[in-house]
Amino acid sequence: MAQFTATDQSQQRPMHQSPLVWGAAAFLLIAALAVAMTVSMTQGALMLVGGALGLVLYHAAFGFTSAWRVFIIDRRGRGLRAQMVLLAVAVVLFFPALSAGTLFDHPVRGFVSPIGISVMVGAFIFGIGMQLGGGCASGTLFTAGGGNARMVVTLLFFIVGSVLATINFDWWLSLPAFEPTSLVEMGAGPGIAISLALFAVIAAVTVWLERRRHGRLEAAAIPAERRGTARWLRGPWPLLFGAVALALLNFATLSLAGRPWGITSAFALWGAKLVQLVGVDPGQWSYWQQPGNAQALNQSLWHDVTSVMNIGIILGAMAAAALAGRFRPTLNIPVRSLLACVIGGILLGYGARIAFGCNIGAYFSGIASGSLHGWVWMVFAFAGNMVGVRLRPFFFQQPARPAVSGC
Template sequence: MTQVANADQSRQMPLHQSPIVWGSVALLLVALLLVGSAISVTQGALMLVGGALGLVLYHAAFGFTSAWRVFILERRGRGLRAQMVLLAVAVVLFFPALSAGMLFDHPVRGFVSPIGVSVMVGAFMFGIGMQLGGGCASGTLFTAGGGNARMVVTLLFFIVGSVLATINFDWWSSLPAFQPTSLVELGAGPGIATSLALFAVIAAVTVWLERRRHGSLEAAAVPAERRGTARWLRGPWPLLFGAVALALLNFATLALSGKPWGITSAFALWGAKGIQVLGMDPGQWSYWQQPGNAQALSQSIWHDINSVMNIGIILGAMLAAALAGRFQPSFRIPLRSLLACVIGGVMLGYGARIAFGCNIGAYFSGIASGSLHGWVWMVFAFAGNMVGVKLRPFFFAQPARPAVSGC
């Protein structure tokens, strides 16, 4: 009886986390109601999707940064294989809708961008920034929302780097590049088959390399106190469940907004708004003279889909961290780690802008849209991660592999 009581007690949420749970729920509901009433019901629904993304990202610890780092250092490929499942589910959902150009009687379009020098350089920069900053775009949001003070610093300089890239964005756009190309142009069926074959090859390579080094594949470990129904409330969630859930939520984003999930264009917008407050005029830069960007700059951020979803992700991750009993911000950041946040954040922001997206907009949503630029982004970002992993020991004293996976 004593052991059962102790087990039940270990599953209970820490009392000091309860106000944070209700506070994050209240913030999410208030933001949802305000956006839904002031802007549109659809915009409010997109904030709710953002909240669900934050919850899934945190509870499934679905990371791009750590998954790539663990594979580079240890040849453990469980995280990379989960990414292939994520992409496989996404292309099966996206390609038929994008081929038809309609979804639920509404027009939809994918993220298809040119393949050029800016994509290669930007993705490589972003890859280095992932390892120095400690996260990707989605990882920075959900870990910052989960109470990681260090990642708040990375997010701040992510915004700085994004704004800096808009200053000379026209120069990067003038560099040699191929026209945007999508596998959807082959037709939904052939495009899906080609994509699935590529995902299978990548997954098979990770299995071969992992077995070659370790003899067997790594199994997911679940803490005993988090098994059963309590796991679904407080985490951790199975990694593959997270992959499928993220693909479904990206598809929901496509259905609601007419385009896939993106993150980093909002950071450039937030930075430009901040510059306006300081009395400067970013509207004179060519990036902000493009029709869509000019409109976003002239309106409130609550009209911007990516901004609304990003805020939802932060609030959803805050709720997940409180439910897990882990919302405990610490502001003791070693100097070298702080320096890595600054350098990594700037590289993340600058790289994402000139590469037409981040691990979400270019890699996840780009490949889900069939864009060949998404595949090029993956190759050069992975190369950047390899360099970033080599640089990490200078900045971080802790082991290269974290105790909790994720960005």
């Protein structure tokens, strides 16, 4: 995704882009109101939650891709530790509700999926796609909404890969797998304790490795012109603030939708509806014959929770980029970088479908649901990122060390 060095940030003074800010905000509110009136108040509220997610993701630069890349290359673990805070807050909020089965008198369920070959392979190729495509699922959405034309290309091929995975999805399901298992089944208390212990171990390992290489931990650098109250309007926001905010917004999603935040199922749906326009019937594929998927395919996108939230994320990120004065799309994309978008996007889409989710649906929401498949996803996706980092120099001109964290 778009990267800025500290020098770039100090030289590129943000210009307030009021018309775009008001336009994106107005479109989000009007769309949410229309969805509320035509579908349900809950659906409209979920679009606004998506808008808030886009704002937080952009202003906190909360990315998974570069956080993992920075750690792999330079052993800087600030981004990974922020992810552990994100997960810790989420499990503390989620586990009691999932154990009870209700939240505010409404039924709720987590994202708990089988652990098998499809998860391992899908997470691994998704990890490669993260580094080639330049982002994860949430990162692709918020940077595309923030005006990064390169990430729009990644998003398009993310959709292509998602559709391709639905064609032979039944074959992946036929491969050996263990039954879905959740730590919540042990009880909320024990499940939380085990999860927090694992997060603490991962954070401690990042601290040890970072101090071993650098002698001390990295401190967040905030440009002088972005300090004070202006920081909360234009960003950047503290990374830990972003982690807590995303966990709270995921919990809001659980309370409204009855299930956690997800992203990539909508990409498969968008692609399926597009292929319908050219005369192909995706309903013949087993993936779209499953009850929930068949219903989504036959309804408008406004009835799909994930789709309305994704649209909200894009609009929220657009407003955030305008507030920061950074909504300046450019089509000057090197050919090799463009090729990386195509390959990376396809790997992201295909991998997410066969792994039962992405960095949000499988990793964040999966672990927040206590699903063991979320932990397996993390291990194999990280391995894929290590391969992707080694492939990046062929596609990108980049320094030996990443300049900044973020997506």
